[in-house]
Amino acid sequence: xxxxxxxxxxxxxxxxxxxxxxxxxxxxxxxxxxxxxxxxxxxxxxxxxxxxxxxxxxxxxxxxxxxxxxxxxxxxxxxxxxxxxxxxxxxxx
Numbered sequence: 001x002x003x004x005x006x007x008x009x010x011x012x013x014x015x016x017x018x019x020x021x022x023x024x025x026x027x028x029x030x031x032x033x034x035x036x037x038x039x040x041x042x043x044x045x046x047x048x049x050x051x052x053x054x055x056x057x058x059x060x061x062x063x064x065x066x067x068x069x070x071x072x073x074x075x076x077x078x079x080x081x082x083x084x085x086x087x088x089x090x091x092x093x
Contacts, residue, residue: 065072 065075
C-alpha cells in the first residue's frame with residue numbers, strides 16, 4: 001500500500017504534463033481548417049431568387065407532414081408537450 005501512495009505524485013505529474021495535448025491538437029486542426037478554407041476559390045454566395053409564396057410553401061410542408069406518419073406523430077407529441085408544459089415553464093417563482 002505505501003508503494004501505491006508513493007506512485008501517485010508521479011502519475012499526477014504525468015497526467016498534468018499531457019493535459020494540454022488535446023487542446024493543442026484542437027488548435028492545430030482549427031488553424032489547418034481555416035487555412036484550407038481561405039484557399040478555396042470561387043463564388044459561394046447564393047443566387048438571388050424570386051420572391052416566394054409562403055402559403056404554397058406552408059401547404060407543401062403540411063402535405064409532407066400529412067404523408068409521413070412517424071413525423072406526424074413526433075410533431076404532435078412535441079407540440080402537445082410544449083403546449084401542456086408552457087404554463088409550468090412560465091410560472092413565476
